Amino acid sequence: MADQAATLLExxxxLAGRSVLVVGCGDGRYxxxxxxxxxxxxxxxxADQVLIAAAQREEERDPVGISYEVHQLSRLPVMGAFDIVLAFLDSSDHLGRLAAGLAMGGLLVAVAxxxxxxxxxLRxxxxxxxxxxxxxxxxxxxxRKVT
Known part of the structure; x- marks a missing residue:
């Protein structure tokens, strides 16, 4: 996992001052x-309520200002215009839904x-x-989102 974190950070x-949405956040590590x-x-x-509950418990134990929500990717609402969206994907079906959550010029980072x-x-x-x-x-x- 540490190697994947290094690849993501690369x-x-x-990230200073930016807004980030993490889709498929699991237990909140990222x-x-x-x-x-x-x-x-x-x-x-x-989408996993158990993982979101674990992330929320960690946030309650050591608050750093992260909010967590349970959503299926297929029904992900627009939650604002984020500078960066990180998503873990097993299909390209919902790239448009992810694009809707990005500010113009925003960056999508997708783990395929x-x-x-x-x-x-993406194109x-x-x-x-x-x-x-x-x-x-x-x-x-x-x-980068351009349209």
């Missing part, structure tokens, strides 16, 4: 890391699991400046 710009790196606002969402290739889907959903960072647990794509 794909991300300086939201806490990003808040610690200076992100101004961090929201974590996951199960050998998924996202480049075509089809208005992303440019696509960069691929290889990682054994899932390739990490970063792409």
């Amino acid at each position: 794909a991300l710009p300086d 939201p806490r890391l990003f808040r610690g790196k200076g992100a101004r606002r961090v929201v974590g969402v996951d 699991t199960n050998g998924l290739t996202l480049e075509e889907g 089809d959903n208005g992303f440019q400046d696509i960069v691929l960072h290889r990682h054994e647990s899932g390739d990490v794509y970063s792409a």
